[in-house]
Amino acid sequence: xxxxxxxxxxxxxxxxxxxxxxxxxxxxxxxxxxxxxxxxxxxxxxxxxxxxxxxxxxxxxxxxxxxxxxxxxxxxxxxxxxxxxxxxxxxxxxxxxxxxxxxxxxxxxxxxxxxxxxxxxxxxxxxxxxxxxxxxx
Amino acid sequence: xxxxxxxxxxxxxxxxxxxxxxxxxxxxxxxxxxxxxxxxxxxxxxxxxxxxxxxxxxxxxxxxxxxxxxxxxxxxxxxxxxxxxxxxxxxxxxxxxxxxxxxxxxxxxxxxxxxxxxxxxxxxxxxxxxxxxxxxxxxxxxxxxxxxxxxxxxxxxxxxxxxxxxxxxxxxxxxxxxxxxxxxxxxxxxxxxxxxxxxxxxxxxxxxxxxxxxxxxxxxxxxxxxxxxxxxxxxxxxxxxxxxxxxxxxxxxxxxxxxxxxxxxxxxxxxxxxxxxxxxxxxxxxxxxxxxxxxxxxxx
Numbered sequence: 001x002x003x004x005x006x007x008x009x010x011x012x013x014x015x016x017x018x019x020x021x022x023x024x025x026x027x028x029x030x031x032x033x034x035x036x037x038x039x040x041x042x043x044x045x046x047x048x049x050x051x052x053x054x055x056x057x058x059x060x061x062x063x064x065x066x067x068x069x070x071x072x073x074x075x076x077x078x079x080x081x082x083x084x085x086x087x088x089x090x091x092x093x094x095x096x097x098x099x100x101x102x103x104x105x106x107x108x109x110x111x112x113x114x115x116x117x118x119x120x121x122x123x124x125x126x127x128x129x130x131x132x133x134x135x136x137x
Numbered sequence: 138x139x140x141x142x143x144x145x146x147x148x149x150x151x152x153x154x155x156x157x158x159x160x161x162x163x164x165x166x167x168x169x170x171x172x173x174x175x176x177x178x179x180x181x182x183x184x185x186x187x188x189x190x191x192x193x194x195x196x197x198x199x200x201x202x203x204x205x206x207x208x209x210x211x212x213x214x215x216x217x218x219x220x221x222x223x224x225x226x227x228x229x230x231x232x233x234x235x236x237x238x239x240x241x242x243x244x245x246x247x248x249x250x251x252x253x254x255x256x257x258x259x260x261x262x263x264x265x266x267x268x269x270x271x272x273x274x275x276x277x278x279x280x281x282x283x284x285x286x287x288x289x290x291x292x293x294x295x296x297x298x299x300x301x302x303x304x305x306x307x308x309x310x311x312x313x314x315x316x317x318x319x320x321x322x323x324x325x326x327x328x329x330x331x332x333x334x335x336x337x338x339x340x341x342x343x344x345x346x347x348x349x350x351x352x353x354x355x356x357x358x359x360x361x362x363x364x365x366x367x368x369x370x371x372x373x374x375x376x377x378x379x380x381x382x383x384x385x386x387x388x389x390x391x392x393x394x395x396x397x398x399x400x401x402x403x404x405x406x407x408x409x410x411x412x413x414x415x416x417x418x419x420x421x422x423x424x425x426x427x428x429x430x431x432x433x434x435x436x437x
Contacts, residue, residue, distance in 0.1 A: 058197035
């Protein structure tokens with residue numbers, strides 16, 4: 001019984017640490033959207049370990065400019081993100097630009113895209129990954 | 138490489154919590170080696186459970202603020218009868234109704250940001266705030282954000298930003314607290330209301346018609362996500378959304394990949410691919426009918 005209580009207490013503590021870690025990352029990441037970009041109102045986050053890849057689909061509407069911010073850990077450049085179109089053509093990866101934490105996208109016609117994120121294992125091997133999407137006013 | 142499509146931090150049990158506690162930069166000492174045993178076990182647990190749980194998916198829906206901006210761009214005149222009356226808040230008694238209608242009122246608030254009616258904006262902000270309180274997310278919302286809303290009531294750009302910030306705070310708080318289903322319902326309510334607000338003018342404005350036609354992926358995402366719920370009301374909503382998704386699926390859409398152009402100096406990439414969607418008046422009407430039924434189910 002004591003052991004169970006200890007595990008539960010540890011788990012609760014760990015949960016708080018996890019949330020605190022993700023919240024700090026999300027706060028820092030939000031700074032990349034600045035005032036010119038309006039958040040899409042969502043926070044995309046995943047716990048990544050080693051070479052795991054988190055992905056989700058999104059729609060970029062034509063005639064808009066979007067900013068994607070990608071963050072993990074305390075330093076810039078820990079998170080790699082890639083954007084594919086619906087035919088799986090790679091449109092962009094920040095890995096080509098030193099894992100820069102944000103990038104802008106001017107969208108001519110509406111595109112259904114998949115966004116993948118993955119830790120740069122040279123910098124970090126586990127942690128909370130946060131992705132934010134903003135659109136220009 | 139292990140792919141964890143749609144796997145999220147939330148709702149994955151003690152093992153995943155251990156993993157999170159252990160997660161950090163690559164500067165850890167030998168204690169980490171012991172912890173990583175738990176990490177592997179935890180991760181296996183996380184992946185297994187995430188296949189079953191609604192709260193383990195990442196999905197994206199278009200923002201109602203973006204729709205409001207498009208309506209503004211097309212100079213759509215104000216129409217109060219399109220809004221969900223604030224008096225209806227009395228009808229919303231359970232979490233399902235409150236979450237959906239927090240999204241609905243949030244979309245209405247984004248729409249109202251386009252017009253000069255300070256009192257109405259304050260009224261809608263109040264119902265959003267009340268529902269946030271009922272859903273236990275009010276405490277997560279910074280009081281400064283609330284205060285800024287009142288002081289920027291006539292500043293359209295600020296209202297867009299504050300609206301987005303408020304709903305992002307709610308989204309984050311609910312995900313932190315393993316209430317991903319509620320977070321999804323708020324987004325769903327906002328998405329349906331934004332569609333509703335743009336359907337009437339879309340009959341005569343091609344840009345709006347196209348934007349509506351481009352919502353098919355969002356509809357399918359919602360059906361996939363909410364369809365995994367164990368709640369009867371949520372499943373009923375998912376069933377209604379599935380009928381709407383099938384209307385979107387019937388639309389003709391073309392897509393042609395064009396190589397993007399990147400300007401590294403400016404940190405910008407131009408996505409130049411071509412897409413086109415065709416929607417007849419009959420198809421628009423069918424979508425409007427489905428959205429009307431879903432909205433009635435939500436705000437009833």
